[in-house]
Amino acid sequence: MARPETPRWLQVVGASQAGKTTLMVALVQRARSAGQSAAAVKWSHHPLGGEPAGQAVPRRPAARHQKDAERLHAAGADPVYRVAPDGVERLSADWARRSALPHEQADRWPHLARAWQGLSVEWLLVEGGRELPTPKIVLAPGGVPPTRGPVALWVGRPDDAQAFGAERWVPWAPPDALAELVWARRGDLSRPLSCLAGDSACCRDGPL
Numbered sequence: 001m002a003r004p005e006t007p008r009w010l011q012v013v014g015a016s017q018a019g020k021t022t023l024m025v026a027l028v029q030r031a032r033s034a035g036q037s038a039a040a041v042k043w044s045h046h047p048l049g050g051e052p053a054g055q056a057v058p059r060r061p062a063a064r065h066q067k068d069a070e071r072l073h074a075a076g077a078d079p080v081y082r083v084a085p086d087g088v089e090r091l092s093a094d095w096a097r098r099s100a101l102p103h104e105q106a107d108r109w110p111h112l113a114r115a116w117q118g119l120s121v122e123w124l125l126v127e128g129g130r131e132l133p134t135p136k137i138v139l140a141p142g143g144v145p146p147t148r149g150p151v152a153l154w155v156g157r158p159d160d161a162q163a164f165g166a167e168r169w170v171p172w173a174p175p176d177a178l179a180e181l182v183w184a185r186r187g188d189l190s191r192p193l194s195c196l197a198g199d200s201a202c203c204r205d206g207p208l
Contacts, residue, residue, distance in 0.1 A: 006117050006194035007039065007124040010186060011132070013147055014139030014155075019175035021068040023139070024127045025075045026179035032076040037121040040077035042069040043128030047086045068127070077125065083112065109133070113197035124193055134196055137182065137189060138164070141172045152189045153182070 010027070012020050024040060031038040073080045073091050082089040109132055116124055130136075130147045138147055140156035153168045154161035155178060161169035170181065182189060 006192050007119050007121050008186075008190040009124050009126065009134060009193045009196055010182075010190040011126040011129060011134055011136045012139065013128060013130045013136050015141070015143065018139040018141055019178075020127050020139055021071060022175040023179055023182070024125055025071055026176055027123075027125055027183060028072060028075040028077045030179060030183045031123050031125075036123060038077050038123040038125055039116075039119050039121045040069075040072040040080045041116075041124065041126040041129075042072065042080070042082045043126065043132075044082055044084050046084060048082070048084045048089055072125075072127075079119075083108075083129070088112070110197065113193060117193055117197055123190075135189070135191055138166070153185075 012023055014020050021042075028038050028040060069080050069082045069089075069091055080091040082091065126134075133149045135150045135152040136147060137153045138151050138155065140154065140160055142156075143160075147164070151161070151164050151166040153170065154164060154166035155170055156172055158169050158171075170178075173181070
């Protein structure tokens with residue numbers, strides 16, 4: 001299968017412990033089983049730490065948010081990025097490479113979107129990043145997590161879905177079962193990254 005000129009962006013957000021990483025791992029595995037390549041992004045509010053930008057650093061015992069990124073890599077996502085307030089970490093088998101990141105929130109999204117457009121993968125699967133102006137799958141089993149941007153799919157209560165103007169709603173389901181539904185409708189729930197990076201209206205125009 002020929003690779004596209006730009007990856008398709010598929011993003012999952014939601015409350016803590018809602019099963020976001022489990023769903024992401026299942027989606028990476030489905031992509032790999034279908035012969036498609038996937039990169040992954042773990043959007044985190046936890047700082048990376050004190051290592052200098054642009055240097056390869058050895059692996060250390062990982063906190064939970066770093067272990068989540070490593071789970072995605074073990075499932076077959078390559079590369080895997082962890083975006084934090086103080087930098088970006090690119091994970092590989094034995095090391096991480098850190099780079100500087102603009103600290104102004106308004107600068108973060110266009111900077112990364114332009115960089116990721118050149119990835120030679122079919123899919124860019126993203127966990128977290130509620131503040132991004134991009135279409136999202138929202139996991140909300142017990143309440144309403146604050147989120148920005150269009151909601152491609154709401155997983156939770158129908159009244160919450162209506163309040164957020166979600167295009168689609170499904171009741172809560174375990175992540176493995178939800179992965180089957182998301183993968184079956186991946187074309188409707190994703191967008192080409194070039195579209196999102198070049199024109200924010202593309203996030204909204206047309207059917208999700």
